[in-house]
Amino acid sequence: MHNKNQYLQEELLRTSGVNPKKCMRCGKCSATCPAYDEMEYHPHQFVNMVESGDIEPLLNSKSLYRCLSCFACIDRCPRGVEPAKLVEAVRLAAIRKQGANHLKADDVPAMLDDDIPQQALVSAFRKYAK
Amino acid sequence: MKVSYFPGCTLKTKAKDLDAYARKCAEVLGVTLEEIENWQCCGGVFSTSRDEVATKLSSVRALKAANDKEQPLVTVCSACHNVIKQTNHQMQTDAEFADKVNRYMAPEAPYGGETVVYHYLEMLRDLVGFDKIKEKVVNPQTGKKIAAYYGCLLLRPNKVMQMDDPENPRIIEDFIRAIGAEPVIYASRNECCGGYVAMESPELAKKKSNAVTSNAAAAGAEMMVTACPLCRYNLVKNGSEIPVVYFTELLADALGVKEDTNA
């Protein structure tokens, strides 16, 4: 099967360090994911879709910004696949594109309240923008 | 005992009390926290991507500063701890990454992840000892039923954090026992509160936080302790039925220095 995303796929696997071939399709990552319901594509789909080269839908999906980086799928995966690392790699591939920041500084004030800690802000910028 | 200390941005602003109690308690326990000079924000989240270099340099600088003083590096905030420990681990295990970092920073001696990173809780357990804390308690928190809230960042990824059993941890429970209170075990203590996604999707954070607090309350907890300002924010903001406090505040109370602390 011709894979038109071969270069991107290789890049994602290299930067994430994930080997999707280790996945045995048990779905424990998605079973454990706290953000599952807000995701269009779920952790196990990230693994399967990157493996099959079906990456564009992921790049354009809001799912990228719903991963909480809680690492639960990393710890609970029985095969050591570590899906969160793949989500991270795809997310970076998306926001590193020119003008593709998910969060803009102008949007921020509306999101703030008096108590929100700084770490939430810096984390969001790390996760949503480049 | 002297250790390097990385407070982090939130502890200088919204969570000043977490910091102040930590410093005061360390004094009582005979630990000198030497704040790293000119530390910079860790970034709040660690990127697992191997080609993210620049965003991890601030952590490496802190680690290197501690290493230069031949001290372990202690953090209180769960997020800072997670970022710094993971960065350190990447310096140890990813030679290509470490090489890039060292070329970029051009230090006199290359840094290879030599610094030992402790969370304040680990410091209490491994360097001070819960037994010693027990001896120093003047105001035991007897009768309090306290639920430890770990969240995600303290324990995971376990391979890197190596702090405790990620599914059945006991470090905070042991801490709670050391100060004379009774720990309440509940399953959601290592589930996510919603984290930074609270900014963009408060609904998600609310759902996650409520699941945690209601699970703790159902297990009979009267109070929750946490080490993370963002966890505390999410739990409190989303209407926890029970109070959520920083573990350092409880410790200060138990050691009898809560009132003296300028929090």
Place this chain on the structure above:
Amino acid sequence: MQVKEYKPLIVAFCCNWCSYAGADLAGNNRLNYPADVKIIRVPCSCRVNPMFVLRAFQRGADGVILCGCHPGDCHYTSGNYYTRRRMALLFSMLDYLGIEKERTRVEWVSAAEGAKFAATMNDFAEKVAALGENKRLEDLRCKR
């Protein structure tokens, strides 16, 4: 002046259980390989002492190959694992002394791999022939 055609001399140590049987199978299937290859049967590849390898070179061999069961399939459970370590070190040392690394080889050949046996021998004989006569580990007193 008459130039004698150069034919390499190759000594192949084969373990009784897999590789010797693999060589037999190559015979059964009439798979050709050069007659320069002469097989010595040993119970297990781990019976091969580095001394035998050097002895062969001394007496005029141009190449020495050891064949044994695949790792994990040793008739004696672990013999070939020891062979693997011993020969890895020996070959590395020969290389260190500047002796052509193509003159020595270890190959795992099962009793079912007659074709692999013949292919291995063809390939090895070709590589050794390309190197020409063994000069760096020769003993002129033993020359033919």
Place this chain on the structure above:
Amino acid sequence: MQRIGVFVCWCGSNIAGTVDVQAVSDALAHEPGVVFSTNYQYMCSQAGQNMIKDAVAEHKLTGIVVCSCSPRMHEATFRKTAAAAGINPYMVEIANIREQCSWVHKDMQTGTEKAIILGKAAVAKVNLNTPLTPGESPVTKRALVIGGGIAGIQTALDIADAGFPVDIVEKKPTIGGKMAQLDKTFPTLDCAACILTPKMVDVAQNDKIRIFSYSEVTDVKGFVGNFDVTIKKHARYVKEDICTGCGACTEKCPMKKVPNEFNLGMDNRSAIYIPFAQAVPKVATIDPNYCNMLKNGKCGVCSKVCAAGAIDYTQKDEFIEEKYGAIVVATGFNPISMDKFDEFAYNQSKDVITSLEFERLTNAAGPTAGKLLRPSDLKHPHTIVFVQCVGSRCDACAEKGKEYCSKICCMYTAKHAMLTRDKYPDTEVYVFYIDVRTPGKNFDEFYRRAVEEYGVHYIKGMVGKVTPEGDKLKVQASDLLANKQLHIDADLVVLAAAIEPDKSARPLATMLTASMDTNDFFTEAHPKLRPVESPTAGVFLSGACQGPKDIPETVSQAGAAASKVIGLLAKDKLTGNPCVASSNELMCNGCSTCERVCPYGAITYENKEFRMPDRTTAIRRIAVVNPAVCQGCGCCTVACPSGAMDLRGFANSQIIAEVDAICK
């Protein structure tokens, strides 16, 4: 000097077509030691063999070289011929000029040249051959079976049936093993106790079988046919031969709060106990960790109520030494600890249980008398979630669990699910699976029945988290086919824990010098062709100690192991392979290098007094090879730094002579 006869075979045209056999026999006639050389059409035929016999007589041959087909084909034939002609069979060498010469070379000249060289090498070797006699050792006609589960029971019964005495060593107070704890068995659903306990009784009543219960093997010496085994019989503080098993003591014992291991700690037993009603031997045992009399001398109730007078608080551990000809390992398995999988809350809720615990909960002799009640509040569970593959099929880099498939879980889970739905139709049953693996007779049909007839919800996916809250277990799981995350409020969660070899297996393997894989399963001598033998001669494998197995497989393997044992014990003497290693004690350093590479534990050391060149004496440590155990691989000969160790039949000098002959 040898007197060697060379016999070149034509093999019809198989050899003679490519090799000039006359030229070969002529050339070899001039080799050192050769006194006779000939060729013939079919050397292996009766006429050919007679030709060899005649030549031996006529030329007083001491050695024979046959240039023919592969030794793997006819070495045995010509050795017999030699023996019949009155010379030692190991004075025969074969030059393989068919498979490794005539069949792979086309050119007559090339083939002939090579055949001559191969012949020369064989002659050179025979010149250095020495007559070899296989060693003989007697066989102790008694077998030891280690482990008294269904594997050990079946092996022992089969061996005893052939008329050989067998001893079973079982570390628990009763035989029966895991099968005794099971409720029903798949796929036929017959009751485990109904099929197991008669066998246990058979064992008890068989006069060829002795049971050492509450005992363990502490030392094994010797080798195939001649093992010396030390068995430690733990003090049970009850005289086994006097106790009638009436149970009066267990009723009256005031210490009743001992976790009952037979029910996996889900209820309590007394300090003096009989594990279960059908225990064999049906004898009480006092648990010294809980008995007040043994701990502080205060009580003695059991002694007072025992009409038979069987109680003996002063009993000591006893060591028994016995000789055996064969040893069968049947140490079985255990479910792994669930500590590293606490996302399933096993340590947090009593209502999260393992499948083995579920067996006890549904067993009529279990803690709930067979009623399916959940442990926390003894209420009937209405929603049950089964989780498959807990700790099985984990990658090594996940750093928890086992890499292998535990094999039995799919079927027992289908059984549990089906039985639950059968008895309690008001219960919803969910099974989370990764794959359903049901290879076996009537196995897939069984699983399909669970789905189709009993309405068990099979969901492809895994459970991610179990959160006990109130009286519910909140199960968060994925349904991969529906691409949904499920949230189920369950009353009971059952984990199909991976199984692992019993902890006693590794120290036992060390004692037996039997090899194990990285998972601590015993390694078989050959994975396909010798699946019930260990590479160590005389040690056999039965049941799950070799790999995960269900009951039918265990029983068939047990029978196979027994037949191997019977085959061994039926012999009066064992004849070994004479091509074994031997150490020259004058050159041996006693450095233990050879011992470390020997896969069979054939090498031991002894201190021996030597006269030194300066007329003093010195005690030196030297290696001794047990020829009955050595299999002749020769690994030690290369490991030996001084060259003291050599291999008969493949001596250093012989191989070097071959090398020299080939390279000449």
Place this chain on the structure above:
Amino acid sequence: MQKITRDQLIEKAASLLANGTVSCVLGWQKGEFDYDITPAVFETEDELKANFVWNDFCGANFSKYLVSKTKKCEGKILVFLKPCDTYSFNQLLTEHRFDREKVYAVGIPCEGMADIAKVKAIAGDGISAIDCSGEKLAVTTIYEDAPVMIDAKDVLAERCVNCKSKKHVAYDELIGEDGDVIDSARFDEVAKIEAMTPDERFAFWQNELSRCIRCNACRDICPACTCEKCVFGNPNSSLENKSPANSFEEKMFHIIRAFHVAGRCTDCGECSRVCPQHIPLHLLNRKFIKDIDSFYGEYQAGAEVGSRAPLVNYTTDDLEPGEVFERGDN
């Protein structure tokens, strides 16, 4: 200059002799020249005071002598062990070559030993005396009145320049302080040879080994070579040969010798120290050590008693003999 003094050692030995702990002492004594120090057995304090030597030329590793001496000596033997000697000591114990009960081992620190060839290169020939007691070596020659003063650092033996450990891994008693295992550069030289082309390597070794006179000094001094009967002296081994008749013999002897001690060699460097032809024999042994470390994980022979040497061990995923050339190959 060594940190501990001769007097300290004599005092220790004398007291152990006096209280009956040991019945003899294995120590150094002066040979023909000041720098030519030989091992000797002392039985009395007087003998010690008369002949015992401790200075920068006491390189000899006594471990090997224990194999024969423990069989001969009635009581316990006192042996002084420098850090590097203790590795050989342990390795011999692993191989059951002597009875540990018959030895009283005293660990002594070592500041590195001098190489007489380097001394001669500075001071010239005709050395009549060397005084090691001062800060610098005072070397007197028959040609000059004033001694030549040499900094000990400038004449350190190669093995001491690349010292692998100042830590004692075996002793009953320690004099002075124990040091640490050192992250030495001892494999640099091997790496340099590895980086050559095969032709250069061949020429290099041809040049080195062609000097071999087959005196067997390397074998005789080697603490790993304690065989009851050496294969090179055994007419039945096919390896016996008394002279390095040609280049094959030279190579074979050294390859087989290095292979025999592979995994057992502690890299004590005695072979190179005693080679009268100055062949860098340690580079053969170190090649094996380097290979073992990189193929099978770091292993230091003699670091502990009873460890399983790499050649009597394996893992199922060891590298293949063909792969050894791929590693680091351009």
